[in-house]
Amino acid sequence: MPARQTATVSGPVLIIGAGLLGASVGLGLAVQGVRTWVSDISPTTEAVAADIGAGRSLARFVREEGEAAARERVDPQLIVVATPPDVAAATVIRCLREYPGASVVDIASVKAPILAEVEASGADVSRYLGTHPMSGREKSGPVAARGELFTSRPWVICEHDAVAPETVRLAHGLATDLGSIVTYLDVEEHDAAVALVSHVPQVMSSLLASRLRETPLEALGLAGQGLRDTTRIAGSEPGLWVQILSANARPVVETLYGVRADLDRLIGTLEAPTADGARLDIAQLMSEGNAGVARIPGKHGGAPKAFSELTILVDDTPGQIARLLTEIGEIGVNIEDLRMEHSPGQPVGMVEVAVVPTAHDRLVDELDARGWKIVK
Amino acid sequence: MPARQTATVSGPVLIIGAGLLGASVGLGLAVQGVRTWVSDISPTTEAVAADIGAGRSLARFVREEGEAAARERVDPQLIVVATPPDVAAATVIRCLREYPGASVVDIASVKAPILAEVEASGADVSRYLGTHPMSGREKSGPVAARGELFTSRPWVICEHDAVAPETVRLAHGLATDLGSIVTYLDVEEHDAAVALVSHVPQVMSSLLASRLRETPLEALGLAGQGLRDTTRIAGSEPGLWVQILSANARPVVETLYGVRADLDRLIGTLEAPTADGARLDIAQLMSEGNAGVARIPGKHGGAPKAFSELTILVDDTPGQIARLLTEIGEIGVNIEDLRMEHSPGQPVGMVEVAVVPTAHDRLVDELDARGWKIVK
Numbered sequence: 001m002p003a004r005q006t007a008t009v010s011g012p013v014l015i016i017g018a019g020l021l022g023a024s025v026g027l028g029l030a031v032q033g034v035r036t037w038v039s040d041i042s043p044t045t046e047a048v049a050a051d052i053g054a055g056r057s058l059a060r061f062v063r064e065e066g067e068a069a070a071r072e073r074v075d076p077q078l079i080v081v082a083t084p085p086d087v088a089a090a091t092v093i094r095c096l097r098e099y100p101g102a103s104v105v106d107i108a109s110v111k112a113p114i115l116a117e118v119e120a121s122g123a124d125v126s127r128y129l130g131t132h133p134m135s136g137r138e139k140s141g142p143v144a145a146r147g148e149l150f151t152s153r154p155w156v157i158c159e160h161d162a163v164a165p166e167t168v169r170l171a172h173g174l175a176t177d178l179g180s181i182v183t184y185l186d187v188e189e190h191d192a193a194v195a196l197v198s199h200v201p202q203v204m205s206s207l208l209a210s211r212l213r214e215t216p217l218e219a220l221g222l223a224g225q226g227l228r229d230t231t232r233i234a235g236s237e238p239g240l241w242v243q244i245l246s247a248n249a250r251p252v253v254e255t256l257y258g259v260r261a262d263l264d265r266l267i268g269t270l271e272a273p274t275a276d277g278a279r280l281d282i283a284q285l286m287s288e289g290n291a292g293v294a295r296i297p298g299k300h301g302g303a304p305k306a307f308s309e310l311t312i313l314v315d316d317t318p319g320q321i322a323r324l325l326t327e328i329g330e331i332g333v334n335i336e337d338l339r340m341e342h343s344p345g346q347p348v349g350m351v352e353v354a355v356v357p358t359a360h361d362r363l364v365d366e367l368d369a370r371g372w373k374i375v376k
Numbered sequence: 377m378p379a380r381q382t383a384t385v386s387g388p389v390l391i392i393g394a395g396l397l398g399a400s401v402g403l404g405l406a407v408q409g410v411r412t413w414v415s416d417i418s419p420t421t422e423a424v425a426a427d428i429g430a431g432r433s434l435a436r437f438v439r440e441e442g443e444a445a446a447r448e449r450v451d452p453q454l455i456v457v458a459t460p461p462d463v464a465a466a467t468v469i470r471c472l473r474e475y476p477g478a479s480v481v482d483i484a485s486v487k488a489p490i491l492a493e494v495e496a497s498g499a500d501v502s503r504y505l506g507t508h509p510m511s512g513r514e515k516s517g518p519v520a521a522r523g524e525l526f527t528s529r530p531w532v533i534c535e536h537d538a539v540a541p542e543t544v545r546l547a548h549g550l551a552t553d554l555g556s557i558v559t560y561l562d563v564e565e566h567d568a569a570v571a572l573v574s575h576v577p578q579v580m581s582s583l584l585a586s587r588l589r590e591t592p593l594e595a596l597g598l599a600g601q602g603l604r605d606t607t608r609i610a611g612s613e614p615g616l617w618v619q620i621l622s623a624n625a626r627p628v629v630e631t632l633y634g635v636r637a638d639l640d641r642l643i644g645t646l647e648a649p650t651a652d653g654a655r656l657d658i659a660q661l662m663s664e665g666n667a668g669v670a671r672i673p674g675k676h677g678g679a680p681k682a683f684s685e686l687t688i689l690v691d692d693t694p695g696q697i698a699r700l701l702t703e704i705g706e707i708g709v710n711i712e713d714l715r716m717e718h719s720p721g722q723p724v725g726m727v728e729v730a731v732v733p734t735a736h737d738r739l740v741d742e743l744d745a746r747g748w749k750i751v752k
Contacts, residue, residue, distance in 0.1 A: 134598050134600055146749075146750060146751050148689055148749050148751050149751060151689065151751070152726075153600075154597065154598050156598065183594065183597060183598065185594065189592075189594075189595075192595070193591075193592070193594070193595030193598055194598065196587060196588065196591050196595055197591075197595060197596065197598050197599045197600070197603045198598075198600065198602060198603070200584065200587065201584060201602050201603050201606045201607070202602065203642065203661075204580050204581075204583070204584045204606060205602075205606050205665065206661055206662055206664070206665030207580070207635050207638050207639060207642075207661070207665070208576065208577060208580045208635070208665075208668075209664075209665040209666075209667075209668035209669040210634075210638060210661065210664035210665050210667075210668050211572060211576065211631055211634055211635065211668060212572065212668035212669065212671050212672065213664060213667050213668045213671070215569075215572050215573075215668075215671065216565075216569070217671070217673075218559065218561065218565075218569070219565070219568065219569030219572055219573060220573065220671055220672055220673055221530065221559060221673060222510050222530050222532065222559065222569055222570065222573050222574075223573045223672050223673065224510055224529075224573070224574065226574060226577050226578065226581075226608075226609045227573045227574070227577050227672065228672060229605040229606065229608050229609065230577045230580060230581050230605070230606050230608075230609065231577070231665075231668070231669045231672065232602075232605050232606075232669070233602045233605065233606065234665035234666065234668065234669040235665075235666060235669045235670070236662070236666075238658075238659045238662035238663050238666065239659070241658070241662050242655050242658045242659045242662065245646065245649075245658050246649045246650075246654065246655060246658065247649075249646040249647070249649035250646075252646055253643055253646040253647055255587055256639065256642070256643050256646070257643070258586075258587055259583050259584070259587065259639065260636070260639055260640070260643065262583050262586060263583060263632065263635065263636055263639065264636070266579065266583075266632070267629055267632050267633070267636065270621065270625040270626075270628055270629040270632070271625070271629055273621075273622045273623075273625035274622075278622065279618050279622060282614075282617070282618045282621050282622065283614045283615070283618045285579075285582055285583070285586065286582055286612070286614035286617050286618065287614050288582070288585075288586035288589060289581065289582030289583070289584075289585040289586050289607075289610035289611075290585075290610065290611060290612075290614065291585075291586075291589050292584075292585035292586050292587065292588035292589045292591075292607070292610065293585040293588065293607045293608070293610040293611045294611070295588050295589070295591065295593070295596055296588065296596055296599050296603065296604060296607065297593075297596060297597060297599065313524055313527065319702075319705035321701050321711055321714065322698060322701035322702040322704070322705045325697050325698035325701055326695075326698040326702060328698065329695035329698045335697055338697065338714065338715065338727070339714065339715040350528075351714070373522075373524050374522065375522050375524045375525060375527070
């Protein structure tokens with residue numbers, strides 16, 4: 001979290017939509033001393049967000065002061081629209097009209113349709129800017145909100161021709177005040193990018209997981225980490241994804257055309273697996289997958305293979321993993337990545353640790369000398 | 377590792393194919409005092425496997441003793457065929473003929489074609505049994521071998537009508553002596569099961585990762601844990617997967633027909649996302665994914681949602697994660713699952729911890745009181 005003296009947003013900030021993301025924005029700003037207001041179509045959500053400290057309840061203030069007086073006294077510098085995507089554009093347009101002195105940003109995960117709708121409305125688009133914080137949300141609702149939700153995460157800002165410098169300054173300040181790393185893309189670039197890195201992976205995971213509905217349980221008992229990893233996000237909330245996929249249908253479907261062409265080719269190959277060239281076809285698909293995954297940046301911006309991995313066997317008792325990591329710390333090696341593998345049916349765990357390659361052999365030797373079982 | 381007095385395989389055991397899996401079998405048996413021999417078509421691989429203690433080199437013994445004398449003196453109780461899948465059947469048939477007193481098991485990842493080829497050969501199929509240890513292998517070669525590779529992992533045994541009880545006893549003993557959990561399936565059940573839990577996930581991950589080849593790097597900079605998880609296994613070795621997908625083409629393609637039907641339906645829906653019923657179609661796909669992923673057994677056999685998760689922010693300095701886990705141990709909560717999330721461009725990590733739901737709130741409170749930042 002940056003120190004307050006470097007912050008940009010001075011407030012007041014009005015947050016519309018007080019779910020996980022909106023309430024997290026409010027909490028993150030409020031702890032920096034910014035005056036925040038929260039508003040939600042659900043009175044309960046708004047009250048919970050206010051109770052946890054995300055901001056004062058706008059509805060209560062309106063009840064106490066009357067609508068016109070309240071609006072004048074709230075007088076937001078910045079409005080953050082954190083509603084579900086399908087009502088984001090309408091909410092932005094209403095805010096631009098109700099608060100002529102405020103800049104308005106939204107944080108929905110699809111950007112081109114919202115900008116188009118705001119432009120078509122005739123509202124003052126110079127005070128509007130679309131943004132998208134790339135923060136996880138496996139839980140929802142204000143109770144799950146945390147001011148640190150955006151720390152170290154990318155936050156995309158989608159500039160457009162008509163935007164005013166003050167609105168860009170505030171949008172950038174909002175993201176950096178909350179600890180995010182800002183990336184500038186235009187709305188089409190953004191929507192194509194999230195189609196590839198977020199929406200199509202969601203579709204593929206759901207398509208795969210869907211095949212497991214009729215699988216015999218004894219087959220599922222053979223599931224390893226590969227199946228768990230590829231299907232984890234298939235557990236996401238359908239309601240939100242219906243809105244996202246509908247709103248970003250064109251970029252998603254254009255990528256899916258490529259998937260379908262490759263899938264059709266593979267199905268044809270596997271229908272005649274002994275035909276000439278069949279093995280080459282399969283090898284090509286696999287190699288293309290290798291080439292694609294190698295392009296994903298790693299933790300410190302490097303390729304994923306920048307670290308060496310080792311897997312250590314641990315008893316499934318409290319304190320074992322802590323003891324292992326304490327000893328790795330004593331050995332003086334920094335852990336770059338860490339995961340624990342599931343062990344079906346037995347009380348033994350495997351901890352996979354990634355370290356810089358130069359530390360790998362020494363770590364293996366020292367852990368071995370201390371009696372740890374290195375599996376691979 | 378079970379104590380030696382409970383072990384079944386007394387040896388000698390001859391291991392053909394001394395890569396990661398074969399050498400790991402040798403190491404795991406050798407440390408229990410079983411006499412093991414290793415043989416590989418690559419003299420270097422065979423020598424390395426012998427050097428690391430997986431077994432005596434059969435080629436060297438044959439050079440010293442002559443072929444017939446060596447074969448007589450080796451006299452294996454059990455032969456483990458750990459060659460690449462495309463030569464497994466031919467190797468099994470040759471072993472059944474050369475060693476008439478031995479039981480022969482293979483450990484290739486596709487089972488029906490091998491049994492069919494052994495049956496068709498006229499060799500003594502009563503001494504053959506197909507098996508499949510479900511152990512990870514992101515690395516290859518005997519240098520990566522570990523005797524504990526099979527610990528707590530499923531090991532499938534595929535009985536057939538003609539198999540002798542002694543061969544079943546030895547195959548079962550091999551798996552349990554190495555610490556695996558045995559599952560019995562027939563060859564068709566096995567091949568259908570691994571198509572679903574292993575081969576189709578590999579295909580989907582490769583199809584998805586392949587789309588990333590042309591992605592602008594700034595888009596890839598937005599990648600989160602979802603993309604990393606869904607594409608991780610796309611980094612697998614193409615050579616091995618060409619053999620696996622070719623050998624198991626029929627069960628894989630039958631599952632892919634279902635994927636294609638769902639994909640076609642989704643593409644149609646996304647081509648007209650505002651049509652009647654479009655949102656319902658998307659919701660249905662997402663819900664089917666939810667239903668499928670919920671059926672994957674968790675660590676202790678429960679559903680994945682049996683644990684509550686929380687994410688804690690840690691500095692990326694040595695000892696931080698150890699300190700966190702030590703404190704969780706002090707609080708008295710057992711960690712059921714653990715992973716570290718990547719943080720693009722900043723030296724801050726997020727550790728995701730799964731605990732039993734009854735411990736969740738107490739852990740959050742206690743960690744909060746100790747100054748840890750809980751992100752969600």
